[in-house]
Amino acid sequence: MATKIALIDFDEGLLESSRADLEGRGYKVRTATDGVAGLQLIEQMQPEIVVLELVLPKLHGLQLCARLRKHPDLQAKVIVAASPTFAIDIRKAREMGAASFLNKPYTVEDLARAIKSVESVPIPHNEIQRIAALRSYDILDTLPEKSFDDLAQLAAIICETPGAMITFVDSDRLWFKSMVGFVANEVPRELSFCAHAIMHHEVMVVEDATKDERFAGNPLVSSVPRVRFYAGSPLHTPDGEALGSVCVIAQEPRSMTDQQKRALRLLANQVQLLLEWRRSMNKRGVTTTAATA
Template identity: 50%
Template sequence: MIPAPKPADESARLASLQQCKILDTTPERGFDDITRLAAYICQTPIALVSLIDRDRQWFKSKVGLEATETPRNLAFCAHAILQSDVFIVPDAHQDERFADNPLVTGDPYVRFYAGVPLISSEGHAFGTLCAIDRVPRELTPEQISALKSLAHQVVHLIELRRNLADLDRVALTRKSSKKKPWSFLGKIAVGIGLASGILATISFIAYQNLTNLADTSLSLQEKHETLDKLNHVLQDLREIDIIRHRYTLTGRDNELASYNNIIGNIRQTAKDLAQDKSSNPQQQETIRTVSKLVSEIDTETQRLVALRKTRGLEAARQELIIYNIRSAASLVRQQIGQIYATAERELEDWQNKFRAATIDSAPRFLGVIAIELGIFLAVFYLTYREITKRQNTENYLEQERDFTSAVLDTVGSLVIVLDPDGRIVRFNRYCEITTGYTFEEVRHKYFWDIFLLPEEKDAVKAEFASLQSDDFPSSYANYWVTRYDDCRLISWSNTALLDRDNQIEYIIGMGLDITKSKRVEK
């Protein structure tokens, strides 16, 4: 087994994949529909949307496989992301990179693999959309093209997910303002789901049409071959008539050699036509009749040859006249002519039906494509409008944050903002001077883990666990431990910011360092 090397852009690729926030998420119908369609189009028992993480490949969507992830060093997809085009392994047993791979020698017993890399707009390969079989095989060009189209849709879904995730970040916003984004995300989700469903339907119909076209082409080819064989039989019968007349006149044995070759060809052609399963029962019966008549022609000819050799030219000529009157060859030509005419009618009917179906389906496909385009334009417009709105909101909030930070930093007291769990959200300049910690060092950390005395931590944690807006402690004093292990006595005045449901959302504490004044009092 030969593990795949890391891509040259591995660090940037992993960072981009993490930004999508898709790893270890629950199954989603949009991805599952595409995976099922990939398995159907490629006619494989297994299909996957596989994402290559640092040390594993994780399956966002899967068909025909129970596992949710495998080690990266075993992954076929780790090889596929090194390619810019589809990566195909017709038979893993014959490929030294995979012959002794545990996924080949054991469950799921991979023999065939075809994976299209999921390449982002920045050029990073997140993973693959792949089809897997337990037997060696190949894909048709149509199947490969369809698999590539589905892979492009997977990339669109992933990148749209990342764009939405990037939008979903604004600090210090109220929970009441989150309803509109969820409404927007709902519209986007509906649009994506509808577009994915229509795309899946179009791909399925296109695959069916390709299959029907291939079947029809094969049938037409078989019919043309049947007509060619019948035409050769008619030509051979005319040649036999000429040979019998020449032999009657000349009595030369070389004419018999030509006759034997031709009658052998006719018998073989009749046998081939009799074995053709595509012909209808009436044609089969006619072909059996032709075979009997050919045997009569051969019997007549053998009798004619014997008569020419034993009784001479005149007797053979009289016998030939009788044969021409009975004309078994004419009956054969008549029977073949009926088959020929029937086959030509069937060919014409099939061509007319196919032409009519093609003409009728064109407007429907154009209509469906127009709807699909309209949905994507609507999703694009909604996304653009929401991005613009949220960019404006972000700019406004950023200005507000800068202004608020400037105000807080000029206040001659400690100002700290906590979330309901006790994590630090804001920390002004005076807090940094008093404690010796910078805001970046304490951000999102529990304040009791940094500043409180060990004997006070449990009591404060318990108070935060049962924190209610109606019994919120507004004023108190306690000791804070600085970076330099000094204890500072801080007198706090607290205010709770409540959300629309009257639940505490943030806690703003303003404190005064009263250490010196307490020492003076003592």
């Protein structure tokens, strides 16, 4: 069945060209030119993806985002399309659950890549059990811990990359426990390379994200921080549930040696051992932040 897409923008010419192109790619597309009509369209159509301009007549895009988030029957992934001059609005849209972002002006190819990037985010078959396992470690939204930070730093040194993270894939976000060369605390799951990495048992390597259709339309690739290279070794519980990854990134295409891949796997093993130790300490009532500082 064709993916349903709602395009909401005041620019009728852009809507028409985008609709024609996406329908030619096999999507089912409907359009609206203001926020009120857009909300009605979404309620009637129940699309999988919404491409939303923020500056809309009658109902602002941010207000529309907020209503969608509160609507129990609407699960659309929202791609916000806006001028870079509306950076504050984009930040608010991210807080309201926007899945991805697209800078205007954009071409039909840019739009198609952004949609493909959002569409391609995989969900493990055991997602409910996986999330329950992740929550059992009480790691999300905790303070920095030197033991984790040191392992992230070591990953960057071994892989010779400017960026390295220890990440956990939550139900709707990627949360960073430790990071080197990256400033965000979390990103939407739909933008996450690690959401793909947890589907693997070995190290996942993306040598050039601009040439990979899963990531070419990702705003982390097309704009700052302009990720090109990614490698992530998944974190697995003793029962095999995927929690997140130890990963490294760079702003230029590159490859990895077999030695570096092996080292990244070994570091992931150490992170998992640290998680197990941390959980056992929590059960005993010991403050792990102090114990690992």
